[in-house]
Amino acid sequence: MKEYYSITREDALKRLDTDAKNGLTLEEGKKRLNEFGENKLLGKTEKSLFMLFLEQMKEFLVIILILASIASIALGETVDGVAIISIVLLNGILGVYQENKASNALKALKEMASPFSKVLRETVWREINSAELVPGDIIQLDAGDNVPADVRLIESMTMKIDESALTGESVPVEKKAAAVLAEDTSLGDRANCAFMGSVVTYGRGKALVTGTAMNTEMGKIAKMLNETEEGETPLQTKLNALGKLLGIACLAICAVIFGLGMLQKDPPLELFMTAVSLAVAAVPEGLTVVVTVILALGMQRMVKSNAIIKKLSACETLGSTTVICSDKTGTLTQNKMTVVSVYDNSRLYNVTGSGYSYEGEITSEDDEPVGVGVEKTLTCAALCNDASYNESENLIIGDPTEGSLLVAARKIGLSKLTLEKNMRRIGEIPFDSDRKLMSTFHKLPDGGTLMFTKGAPDEILRRATFIYVDGETRPITQEEKRRIAHANADYAKNALRVLGMACREVDEPSESVEIENDLIILGLVGMIDPPRDEAKDAVAVCKRAGIEVKMITGDHKITASAIGRELGIIDDDISQSAEGRELDSLSDEALREKVKSTNVFARVSPEHKVRIITAIKDNGEIAAMTGDGVNDAPSLKKADIGVAMGITGTDVSKEAADMILTDDNFASIVLAVSEGRTIYNNIRKVVSFLLSCNIGEILLIFTAMLLNLPVPLAPIQLLMINLITDAFPAFALGMEAAEKDVMDAAPRDPNEPVVNKKMAVAICIQSVFLAASTLASFIIARRHYGDEIASTVCFLTLVLGELFRAYSSRSEHQTIFKMPIASNAYLNKTVIISTLFVFATIYIPFLHPIFNTSFLPIAAIGLCALCASLPLVGGEAAKLITKRI
Numbered sequence: 001m002k003e004y005y006s007i008t009r010e011d012a013l014k015r016l017d018t019d020a021k022n023g024l025t026l027e028e029g030k031k032r033l034n035e036f037g038e039n040k041l042l043g044k045t046e047k048s049l050f051m052l053f054l055e056q057m058k059e060f061l062v063i064i065l066i067l068a069s070i071a072s073i074a075l076g077e078t079v080d081g082v083a084i085i086s087i088v089l090l091n092g093i094l095g096v097y098q099e100n101k102a103s104n105a106l107k108a109l110k111e112m113a114s115p116f117s118k119v120l121r122e123t124v125w126r127e128i129n130s131a132e133l134v135p136g137d138i139i140q141l142d143a144g145d146n147v148p149a150d151v152r153l154i155e156s157m158t159m160k161i162d163e164s165a166l167t168g169e170s171v172p173v174e175k176k177a178a179a180v181l182a183e184d185t186s187l188g189d190r191a192n193c194a195f196m197g198s199v200v201t202y203g204r205g206k207a208l209v210t211g212t213a214m215n216t217e218m219g220k221i222a223k224m225l226n227e228t229e230e231g232e233t234p235l236q237t238k239l240n241a242l243g244k245l246l247g248i249a250c251l252a253i254c255a256v257i258f259g260l261g262m263l264q265k266d267p268p269l270e271l272f273m274t275a276v277s278l279a280v281a282a283v284p285e286g287l288t289v290v291v292t293v294i295l296a297l298g299m300q301r302m303v304k305s306n307a308i309i310k311k312l313s314a315c316e317t318l319g320s321t322t323v324i325c326s327d328k329t330g331t332l333t334q335n336k337m338t339v340v341s342v343y344d345n346s347r348l349y350n351v352t353g354s355g356y357s358y359e360g361e362i363t364s365e366d367d368e369p370v371g372v373g374v375e376k377t378l379t380c381a382a383l384c385n386d387a388s389y390n391e392s393e394n395l396i397i398g399d400p401t402e403g404s405l406l407v408a409a410r411k412i413g414l415s416k417l418t419l420e421k422n423m424r425r426i427g428e429i430p431f432d433s434d435r436k437l438m439s440t441f442h443k444l445p446d447g448g449t450l451m452f453t454k455g456a457p458d459e460i461l462r463r464a465t466f467i468y469v470d471g472e473t474r475p476i477t478q479e480e481k482r483r484i485a486h487a488n489a490d491y492a493k494n495a496l497r498v499l500g501m502a503c504r505e506v507d508e509p510s511e512s513v514e515i516e517n518d519l520i521i522l523g524l525v526g527m528i529d530p531p532r533d534e535a536k537d538a539v540a541v542c543k544r545a546g547i548e549v550k551m552i553t554g555d556h557k558i559t560a561s562a563i564g565r566e567l568g569i570i571d572d573d574i575s576q577s578a579e580g581r582e583l584d585s586l587s588d589e590a591l592r593e594k595v596k597s598t599n600v601f602a603r604v605s606p607e608h609k610v611r612i613i614t615a616i617k618d619n620g621e622i623a624a625m626t627g628d629g630v631n632d633a634p635s636l637k638k639a640d641i642g643v644a645m646g647i648t649g650t651d652v653s654k655e656a657a658d659m660i661l662t663d664d665n666f667a668s669i670v671l672a673v674s675e676g677r678t679i680y681n682n683i684r685k686v687v688s689f690l691l692s693c694n695i696g697e698i699l700l701i702f703t704a705m706l707l708n709l710p711v712p713l714a715p716i717q718l719l720m721i722n723l724i725t726d727a728f729p730a731f732a733l734g735m736e737a738a739e740k741d742v743m744d745a746a747p748r749d750p751n752e753p754v755v756n757k758k759m760a761v762a763i764c765i766q767s768v769f770l771a772a773s774t775l776a777s778f779i780i781a782r783r784h785y786g787d788e789i790a791s792t793v794c795f796l797t798l799v800l801g802e803l804f805r806a807y808s809s810r811s812e813h814q815t816i817f818k819m820p821i822a823s824n825a826y827l828n829k830t831v832i833i834s835t836l837f838v839f840a841t842i843y844i845p846f847l848h849p850i851f852n853t854s855f856l857p858i859a860a861i862g863l864c865a866l867c868a869s870l871p872l873v874g875g876e877a878a879k880l881i882t883k884r885i
Helices: 009-015 026-036 049-056 060-074 078-099 105-112 217-227 234-263 268-282 285-304 313-319 328-332 372-383 400-410 416-422 457-463 478-493 535-544 557-567 580-584 588-597 606-618 630-638 651-656 666-706 715-725 727-733 757-785 787-808 825-843 845-851 858-868 870-882
Strands: 116-121 124-129 138-142 150-162 199-211 307-309 323-326 338-343 348-351 362-364 388-390 395-397 424-432 437-443 449-455 464-469 472-475 497-506 519-528 548-552 577-579 600-602 623-627 641-645 659-661
Touching: 009 150, 009 199, 060 078, 060 234, 138 150, 150 424, 217 606, 217 630, 234 268, 234 666, 285 307, 285 313, 285 666, 285 727, 307 666, 313 641, 313 666, 323 328, 323 606, 328 548, 328 557, 338 372, 338 400, 338 478, 372 400, 372 416, 372 449, 372 464, 372 497, 372 519, 388 400, 395 400, 400 497, 400 519, 416 424, 449 457, 457 464, 457 478, 457 497, 457 519, 464 478, 464 497, 478 497, 478 519, 519 557, 535 548, 535 557, 535 666, 548 557, 548 606, 557 577, 557 600, 577 580, 580 600, 580 606, 588 606, 606 623, 606 630, 623 630, 623 666, 630 641, 630 651, 641 651, 659 666, 666 715, 666 727, 666 757, 666 787, 715 727, 715 787, 715 825, 715 845, 727 787, 727 825, 757 787, 757 858, 757 870, 787 825, 787 858, 787 870, 825 845, 858 870
Parallel strands: 323 548, 323 623, 464 519, 548 600, 577 600, 623 641, 641 659
Antiparallel strands: 116 124, 116 138, 138 199, 150 199, 307 659, 338 348, 338 519, 348 362, 388 395, 424 437, 437 449, 449 497, 464 472, 497 519
16 A cells, blocks of 8 residues: 555545545544544553562572572571671662663653644534544644644645654755655655654645554654663673673582582581682672762763763763764754855855854955845845844744845845845745745835845746846846856755845736746855864764764755765765665665665664664674754664763653763764773773682682681671772772873774783782782781681781782773872772771771671781782782783
8 A cells, every 4th residue: 555645635535534625523533533542652661660679689699699698697697698688789779770760752752742733623623632633634734833643735835844853854844735756755755744743834734644643753763762672781791791600600619619618527507608708709799889880970070071971881881882873963063054155146155154143254265355246145035034033142033044044144244124124025925846936025215126036046047037247237148057057066066055046126016926037146045054163073083083983864865975074974985875765675684784884874764773773783883873853762772872962952862862962062972982981991990900809809718728727707707898998999990080092092892801811810810919918817827816816817918908909900001100199089098998997897896796806916917918018019910911911
């Protein structure tokens, strides 16, 4: 069955069994409402807080800790058990808090729908709730109306509709009800249709409702939002895999130790508590909390760079981005039509400035002053114009194309209000798409009447018999027509939208289009939605950082390619650009190859955007997607990180995104990428520090068991070390400043694990030094002070060793001597706090039974300090060794 845009209005009415003059009956309206349902977008059921919490409890490491906690409590070790389960619950609550930031994109989509509609029922125009609209209804659309459903136009009077939020088209689209289009016509080119969520900016019309609720283009987007699952970020995946590996290793070691103990005929209860100690030692309880805090602090720093991060994990993900897919309109460009050139039939003039500010000037290529030809051309542009310009607020009311003409005229001192005082408008012939012209009639001070006409250059040329050049009017020659046509063609090659300007004196206003002949051509005006001033530099920085930039837009291929070339996204190779219809014939595998060499995708639908993002991700890339329209929402959600525009962005795009740019500045993404890379580097430092601590603890207990020694540390001591004396310095490591060359390096391999070969070697070296020095202090203390004090000596040595080693962990490459000790004040403070805390557990009596500690003599403290310095040496040695790998 053909789509509604591919059949006539009459056939569309027959298909839906309705009448354009009478509309549906009230009874038929109720019947269809029951059949099709309310005109409301549907959402999917959200998970309850309890279900979110249960999902947090399914983590492999969490299960190990829960079992260890239950076992401890059952065996009478209540303090240990309660402490372990408290940490589990804290991590679970933090996880729920992050995941409960559920997407409100569908709510925003629903708010875009018009609450009331003017509908024809039983020959009477009625205003009803838009939710009650049904397929077959006849509705009226006027300037300013939100389109309440998908419709097939049956009447259109100079109608223009803003579809930028849905299609990415930068200017309102002209509509033509009588058109019958090809079946492969793209969404942005369906001139005989209008879509839910778009806005009528000009003219009026009557339309047949063809789709409501989820059967609209907006509904398709809502469905994609429902179906698009937010997968784990690369960091989450890697940390979860690492955690599972640690858990399995922990269970294996526990089993070995339990077996050794049974062979040595050790008491089973003692063996079980040893296994619990190992489980606690192996699991980096503080890792999740520390990483969460580092990401949260990164969020705060990004706010200063005009980036609001909605999801903590997005901080890291942005830093690993290898491809940025950007919408064109409003993201790389200003979404403000701007006149950039004027041709006065003799020479070209460049127009500087951007947006709706009249700051700028008009200069010729040969530095000639602005002539009367330019003044005459822009006078026509300002007077044959229905828009208005608020100069104090740089605000355009009306069509943005007409607004840009007012701004250009103001740059040479021509104000529409002032001009109209001397040339009052007394009539007009509105624009229509058949003749492609608009004319206005103005009363001159001498009593004469002047008609100004603007429109398509080829139509102006066809009707022109005179030309205005250098202040005089004369008959136009064929050579002059060819010269003007050539200038128009040059504009078009550069993706400029071109309007011709003309005039003629008339006796009186007329409504007949026949009067638009024998015109005096005044000149041409070229305009474009220009790139943001800072976008070109931002693209260059991305390239230097090894990040590929792709433009994905609903706009025309010529326009998109021109902007892409100007920004440096593509060169002159046309093969680097593609249209949406070309993608329809490609399989998913072919598309994966296509996206490798194509950097500009034009005339794409929301479905195309999601396919493109999916193909990029399937190629192993980390994809960021920027955008501001409703049409961007599914791809924003599908991308590894979605970036929405805070000022021009729709609520839908903001809710679907992971990050919002408060200044709508593409360049702010570069700062966010830099911060993201710094965050990831700091997270690596934290992971290396914490894992070497945990593995050192495992080696300590495992080696003690092999040597038939008592377990040096109690579970509560290990837990306190992991959560306090390890976690606090780890927080400080997450505050390290950015490396100077952070944006000069290529993105890391997305498949590279957090713990790569170099880090694994460094962790092993540091763990051995930590375990050896701590075990040495334990053995020496046993000989001199007995088991009870030896356990406390081991405890203090381990804590001090990890605190000293934290200074070495500030960099994976630089030695401690190249890093000023005062440059990380956070680390200094946390080391002092952690040291005071551990000494409090030793010298405050009521804490002894809680932490299994005893008073230490001064000589024992000296032993602890001496042994604790060895892990610092191990940390520096690891840097020298890993440099050769």
